[in-house]
Amino acid sequence: MKTFKTLRYLVCFMLIAALSLAVLSGCKTASDAAQENTQDSAPAVGAEQESAQDPAPAADVEQESAQDPAPASDEEQKGVSDETLKIALESNIAGLDPKTTVDRYSGNVYGCIYEPLLTYDENDNIVASSIVESFKQVDDVTYNFQLVKGIKFHNGDEMKASDVKFSLERGIGTSMNYLVGEIDHVEVLGDYECNIIIKSANGAFLAGLTAVQTGILSEKAVAEAGDDYQLNPIGTGPYKFVSWEQGVCVTLERNEDYHGDAPYYKDLVFYEIADSTTRANQLEVGEVTVAPLAATDVSRFENAPGYQVVKANTFGLIYIGMNYRSEKTQDQKVRDAIAYAVDTAAITNAAYLGNASVATAILSPNVTYSIADETAPNAYDAEKAKALLAEAGYGEGDLKLTLVIDTRGDVTSVGTMLKEYLNQIGIEVEIKTGDKATMSGSYYANGTDYDIFVGTWYCATPDANSQIFTTFHSSCNGATGGYCWMNRPEMDQMIEDARASSDPEVRAELYKKIQETVQNEKWWVPVLYYVDCWGASEDVDLAPILSPTGYHQWWKITAK
């Protein structure tokens, strides 16, 4: 009927209109470029970031950086620009207060805001950071720090020793405890001098003070802000907090009053993008300039014009662990058999397409006192594995093991391959899986009902103690890290001695022994070391600032 032609035309018109709108809005006009920064006017990635762009997509952009009274002299510093660097992070930015949030991703962000007392130099020695004049170890348990005078927080207040005391003591007993738990108290000796007294001799303690989590906060700012402190964090660092669009990004801008070298980029925006495909897409479209890539996305950017791929070592590894409390793994032959049955090189290639390295020691090679470079990778010999199994008294299919893995992609793939390998030598494997929290709560917390597991570990500081203590000292058995449930007095003693000593040689010897014990007895069979693959625009000089600790010095990054 003729009247329906009208309705139908109306419908078709609407559809076409909608499509046209989409098409038209895709056309870039001059006015678009001036709008929100998410409309990056550089579809050809590689073009310089426009200086006219608004750094913060959030509506409440904080006031511009403090009016510089001396801009002329600042510009003469080496290479300072007005550009914005957009960085993608693999996980949520959970918080900006180190006391509550210690994860690596949040740490990368607030690492630009706060400054810790110590840092590493080019030779990997621990030295004073830019806010410390000098420091020395007075006795076994006392460290004296002289602070630089005149260091200003972002709110203009001066940093005093009381702030140091405040920042360190507040972390005791919290998520930061692994860094400051040894502190008995901090003694303020003057405005710019303090003593840090720890409970007992600890050679690993100073390494903890290089961590971004021990950055110095302003006591006054925290007290004033109360629970809302995180929404406006104050530090002494090279970047100031501008805004935090929950669930999207955190924006920082250059601290023009910074006491040290001014960072190159004017603004840093950290985006939280948990999905790897989305990250790669965002990089390709130019919405972010630097992004960590999943192994499968690396090839997209390796040869793409305008992009570079930078690979960096990390402190992380995947390993196969054995439950010390399980009866079935008590026999060394069984553990040996399991280790021989697994081809770690093949797994590394399969899981990561070559973007990881085969592991040797239980400590990642970049961690101090790791013997990774002197150790051979796990030997693969299926025949020998079967023979050992038979010697241990198990025939084909007699041994049944419970394997715990969680649902993270890499752990699952390694776990599945492990099961295959074990099946091939005649071991039956039952897999228990669930999300990490559930597995921790159900299995690791009690140390029962499982025989072997696949785990990942990321060493929290460059010092071996932070990994060894938490994974093998009997006091840590449980869901916090000691999934092995090892309970050996000799091992505990070695770990404690190594931690207490300040003598590098003594410590090296002890850690060597600890690693060899664990490796030879196969309580951990390291599989692979994680290698971070970063995709970035060609102009960004990314490689120098990447650190295996996982905390990258974004304030030092420059353009090429």
Added chain:
Amino acid sequence: MIRYIIRRVLFLIPTLLLVSFLVFAIIQAAPGDPAQLALGEGATAEAVETKRQELGLDQPFLIQYLNWLGNVIFRFDFGNSYRSNISVAYQIQNYFPNTLKLSGMAVLLGVLIGVPIGIAAAVKQYSVFDNIVMSFAMIGMSMPAFVLALVMLLLFSVTLRWLPPSGFSTFRQMILPVVALGMQPMAICARMTRSSMLEVIRQDYIRTIRAKGQTELRVIVGHAFKNAVMPILTTVGLQFGALIGGAFVTETIFLIPGFGRLLVTAVTNRDYPLVLGGVVCVAMTVALTNLLIDIAYAFVDPRIRAEFKGAGGGVFPWQKLKKLVLAMTPEK
């Protein structure tokens, strides 16, 4: 009518209590220690214990629940996230409006396009147009939103560079996620409208109106549609309720800070206050949506209006359903 509304709003309270209690019970029962999860790997046993006490997790289940409830009712305080210590209310304030906007616009798109298409298909039943429309509707209903989202993203954003791939503040940013999420509501609305209209068009009174000499347009849109609109309203309400729960994958793909992401992360981290706050928020929204739809019924259908104005009851869903059914069946 006002009394009815007040009664329904009051009924929200026991609903929310029940929902929050159930959710609290379930998430407490799930394995995983929130204190340990909040502190992360490498925390010492004492630190975990201290945290547990700090969070009140060492207290009996009922006390914990009542504490939470007390804070909510008397101080309007939903507590702080275990993981980040940021107030739950603040996070809800930041995340929830985005989901509201996304879901609202998706459903609106579904209605704006689906309903006219459905009407046209019903009027032109069995025609080519009808068949095409119904095929598309079938595809739209069966295709998961995230597949469509990814395809659209790859096509319009990465390849053609027409639209931005993420964010949710400008209009252009909203196009892709709203369209991706709106496909299903569109398809369902189209089908629902079509079937409802078909039923109504066959009724005798439509013939009467035609016999009056009324224009076909007025017959269909003015009379037939008004009678057909109730099932469509129901569908719209249900669609909105479903989407409010959080379109997790769509939000992840388009980097929209929405409730789906927030709640999934919260559950993974066993972040009790955040989960509870979020669930209460969703439950309230769904309940209010249903209430609005019910009130809308009364505006559309005078028979239902009469029921509302009449004697009490009709508060509980089964009573309401019974009344609705009785009202709809023709008397003989």
Added chain:
Amino acid sequence: MNDQLLKIQNLTVDYRSSNKTVHAVRGLDLNLRPGETLGLVGETGAGKTTTALSILRILPDVAARVLSGEILFDGKDLLTRSKKEMRQIRGRDIAMIFQDPMTSLDPVVTVGAQIEEMIMLHADLPRSGLRKAAEDMLEVVGIKRERFDDYPHQFSGGMKQRVVIAIALSCNPKLLIADEPTTALDVTIQAQVLDLMKQLKKTYRTAMILITHDLGVVADICDAVAIMYAGEIVEYGTLEDIFDGHRHPYTEGLFNSIPSIDVEQKTLEVIEGLTPDPTNLPSGCAFHPRCPYASAHCAEERPGETQLSDTHYVRCFQCAPSKEKELQHGRTVVERL
């Protein structure tokens, strides 16, 4: 011919589905004078409603097809009018009321507004005048004007039908088609509604086609009668022609099946056989399989119209005007040829 209000000639309507064709109306002829009431009588499926819908051209246009014919209303052929013209004719010149009052009214609109709608479509009244006119109509059909704002579900069946009548007559149409208006009502209400219709007929001088299968109603209100069978009019005449002098065997069968008060009977008389399947009609005269007087000729050829008098025609080979009629107890016997 000029005083014919409605003249249908050779109307043929089919319903087509994917595999079958229903011959609903076959070569129908009909005449109606202004102010006259015609009763269109027939069993279910005879094609009465189809005829009525064809006049107004509100057949379901997915399946129905008008194959041939003319429907002359006031001299102009309705079948060739434009859609816009038809919309003006509907309601203003020709109005129709339907069978089931329970479902004839829009449930979500007030009865007053439904009457207003009719008036608004065809009359040129200002808004304020509309309401008054509608209320007046309500009173005319015997409903209190205060009930203007009530909804259909608040009325009983009989009152709903009154509203329907009010709607139909509100623009004073020349022709009212009533499709079994009292079938769905119980007998006492039926009588009331019929009385109302008679009264309105007199007041408004509306011509009416009353479709029914109830001969009692026909006797009450009609001036002329057309008997319909299998899509065609088999007998047509004035009330006296049909009631006192019907000739067609089908008509005879209809009247025979009415139980008589005077005679004692144990069983009702029925017409043998079943209504023919409209997709598969018998050849020749559609009634021949059931006709007690059928000859071989009846099966071969369709009978044309045989004029028995100025006002009376019949479609039957067995009815010749020359034969004498004998009256026996009020029944007519036709001699066989």
